[in-house]
Amino acid sequence: MVQLKHSGPNASTFFNELFELPVPTTGTFDGPNLNVLRVAYSFRDRERKAKRSQTKTFFVPETQEAISTSSFDSTDVLASVVSPSNQRRALLREVSDDKGKKRIVEIWFGSRLEASLDVTEKHEEFNTDLFLSTLSFSPSETALLYSAEAKLDKSTFEGGKADPFDKFRFTPHAGETMYTKKRSTIYLFRWANPGDARSTILPTRTKNDVSLSVLKPVETPAVPVLFGQAVFASEDRIIATGYEYTGDGKLMGVKFCYNKPTALYELQLGPEEKKDDSNTEKSEDKKDAPKLPTVAARVATRLTPPERTVRTPRVLRDENGAATHLFWLSNALGGAHNASATLYSKQLASDASGGQDGEAKALVGPVAEPEPGAFPGIFADDIAQRGFLRVGDTTQVVISSGWGARNTVLLVDASSGAVKELTPSVKGEPQVSYGLLCTDGRNRVVCSRHSPTLPPEVVLGTVDAKGGVSWKVIDTTVVSTELDDALKGLEYSVVPITGRKSVEAIHIGPKSSATDDKKPYSLLMPHGGPHANSMVTFSYLAASFALDGYTLCSPNYTGSTGYGENFVQGLIGNCGSLDVEDCIAAARHFNDQGISENGKWAIWGGSHGGFLTGHLIGQYPDFFRAAILCNPVISLGEISTSDIPDWYYAECGLPFTPATLMTPEMYAKLWAVSPISYVDNVKTPALLCVGEADKRVAPTQGIGYYHALKGRNKVVEMLTFPGETHAMDGVECAATWYEATRDWIRAWTS
Structure with missing residues (x-):
């Protein structure tokens, strides 16, 4: 009988090289003129038996051809986001030393570290997956929302202050690859007062100048909810995706399953509640959950109907930074776990008007039977962080979506819902796929472009006033x-x-x-x-x-x-x-x-x-x-x-x-x-x-x-x-x- 037997490390001529090729995963523009592009790459290091990350920096001025690059190992950066003014960048960092892993939140103004906080003892690991993660600057750029797993406060059980059974009470987890996620919590990191001008660099903040608070709803929703994907709509208004428990106490697996109970919720920030200092420093066990101050957050009426699911809310802002519209993807509850998505939008009331938001509007819905080669509907996991472009007099939502046997990039008119393919196939040429990495929020997109015989290359597209696009290859995969x-x-x-x-x-x-x-x-x-x-x-x-x-x-x-x-x-x-x-x-x-x-x-x-x-x-x-x-x-x-x-x-x-x-x-x-x-x-x-x-x-x-x-x-x-x-x-x-x-x-x- 023939049995499985390893044929040696070099049995496949090219496997080792192919296995370790870097793959572009995300990109961001930053700098006051959005002339700096950073692209993150993931690669497998077989020698270390670990996945690692690398970030390349490109200089991409709109009026010049020259592009200079540099790169650095960014394995310890788990997530990052650029602020609305493009001048600040927030990093969630996890570093290892001889004492174990440390988790640090950092705020950078250009090349200067403006604020940082070691949060290792404040909570467990950061949530940086597509589903429970949160990373959002406030409009004033003086606060940051992020998501992490809350610590279980063992001292309350061991000190006799709570029912000891609560320590072992069943808590559902978030499912595949997220089975350690049971208490996903949104944290509010502040390093300045909202009245500080966001365009002026602040003095470097120490741990005595910054604060970390837990976002805690004071009104319990009708069903238990875990919040993620939270974004600031204004200084005190937050929109978040709520992952809802089912009637039998389950938290259905959320990864790549877009038919599970979810809804948009509004959280209204209240004043910060000061921590009780009499209880904070007495525990000898550093693993006990710290007594962080909480920020009361009123849960508004559920913003979406129970028969629909939601994901990735994104806020559109005007040239002054004020939120004008909210966009999100939605599917029917139940049935196929990944069907055609509907793109919704609604107008947001301005802070000054104090009025009501507009009604939710379905911009693009499912296509039942597309004609051969025609638009088949939206098949997408998310909307990019800065997923908008200005094309002529219109605002376009940019979505990376499946179309037949390839991936492409769509432009959706934010007012009419008209769909245009930004990366169509060229007749007579082999099909290729485009994956959206980022936009500059103005008229440029960055994509990975590849095919079964073409390793990923990074391309920069400039969109003209009529929606046409010119492409420039700015990075290619180096192979032997x-x-x-x-x-x-x-x-x-x-x-x-x-x-x-x-x-x-x-x-x-x-x-x-x-x-x-x-x-x-x-x-x-x-x-x-x-x-x-x-x-x-x-x-x-x-x-x-x-x-x-x-x-x-x-x-x-x-x-x-x-x-x-x-x-x-x-x-x-x-x-x-x-x-x-x-x-x-x-x-x-x-x-x-x-x-x-x-x-x-x-x-x-x-x-x-x-x-x-x-x-x-x-x-x-x-x-x-x-x-x-x-x-x-x-x-x-x-x-x-x-x-x-x-x-x-x-x-x-x-x-x-x-x-x-x-x-x-x-x-x-x-x-x-x-x-x-x-x-x-x-x-x-x-x-x-x-x-x-x-x-x-x-x-x-x-x-x-x-x-x-x-x-x-x-x-x-x-x-x-x-x-x-x-x-x-x-x-x-x-x-x-x-x-x-x-x-x-x-x-x-x-």
Whole structure:
């Protein structure tokens, strides 16, 4: 029997180089004239087994061509934001020394440190994820909102001042990758009085001049809420996203699930309540929660209706810095976890008028059935921090969104809702993807531009008064001459699948030759989600396989995003059948087109892609020579530890409420559409890779499948990774499961 055996560190010619390539993640303009651009890059350091960050600084004056750059390691900077005047920058920093980790909040005015505070003993880790994070300057630039995990005050229990059971009382967490987030709290950091002129540099502040307060609502919302994504609308008015607990006490997993109970809330700041000094310095245990002063915050009426969800509120300001409008993305509550988003706006009452806000207005809604090549609706995670441009006499909201098999950048007229694509495909040329990094709030955008054969390059676009854009490449990914030549030997295309409505597949592989007698092995790679998609983006994983000689087929099956709302919703109630049929149809179409060859297929999939892999090797046992399943969904009825239990019901067309219990009838239906029901048919040698800390798909799903296969004398191996979550993206873990995948395929296809 062939077993998994490592073929050596250099078994893939280009994997190590591809694995460590830097990826641009965010950008910011700053400086009084917005002529300084900082771009952050993330990269994997395999030697240190750690992810690291680097920031490059570019000088980008609008009237000159010259661009000078410098770079520095920014691994200890977890998050940053530029102030409304562009003169200040706030940093959340985490540094390590011989005593452990320290957390520091810093305010910089140009190159001068204006204020800082060591908050290590004030709270636990900063929240810097997309969902619970907050980082917002007040209009006067004398205060900063940020989010962190509150400490549990052990002294109140040990001193007999509280019910000792409260120390152990169950508190839900925020789900996948955020299972340490239970008490996400918004903090208010002040270093000056609001009356101080924001354009004048303040004297350097010491710890005696600054204050840190907890934002504490004095009126409890109707349901328990965790607040995040808070932004200042005025000096005393804050708009925040509230993540609401369900009726059965759950806090549903929020990561990339936009159908969960959320709402916009208004918090009105009151006076700061002074801390009780008699209780603050007596504890010997420095791990006790400090007695921070609180700022009373009145919770206004819920700003959005209960049948809608919300995310990333963004405030538009006029040339004087006054807030004029609020924008946010919204989805329907329940159903598909990532469907078309609606962009909403509402006019904000000015401080001087004291009037009422305007009514919420839907600027752009879902597109049910887009015409071929037409706008398919908004498929986006967020609106950028400074997500606005001035184009002629109009204000445009800038959104990075999926459009078919690519990512693009949209301009949405803030008044009319008219949509224009800023980065359209060029007819006759291969499709490329653009990812928005930042805007200057005026007429410039910065994007990463890439494709399956083009590593990311950073491009600066200048938008004219008519919405046209001219691009300048300001940074490219440096690769070896050998890798550059090898990537030029690859080709890719987007292939429509005959007989499957709107279904496409991305083909990547070595350039074909008329003299080729034998075709290479093909690898079917269905994406996860299921409401996500495969795109023409640069991926070290896809590039590594293609450079190793494989032909890749990545289908966008029914349920994928970027093809209109009906295509997303078409999977609901058809999970485990329609998506499976689309995937096998894509592979067969590649055979029919002469791209691939029957009998020379392997398959790899993670999450819902693992679900599809289990189905395909069970329903088509003679089609694939090798299979790899990463954190797969195997049995839909066994869902007890998922942070999104509604997913399993919704995808199969079953109702779900906080009172829902699994019944024998429900279980029978879920069993019938699960890969486990086909386990007896499996012939394909299967490798399972499982993250032991996965909160989205219980590790028991993959482990149970391993035992089911092994108990039936099937060929199966499994690797498990302690501490790894659903994505299994730790540096050592990601490198290991790629190499295991490579060696498993080679073992069964050579």
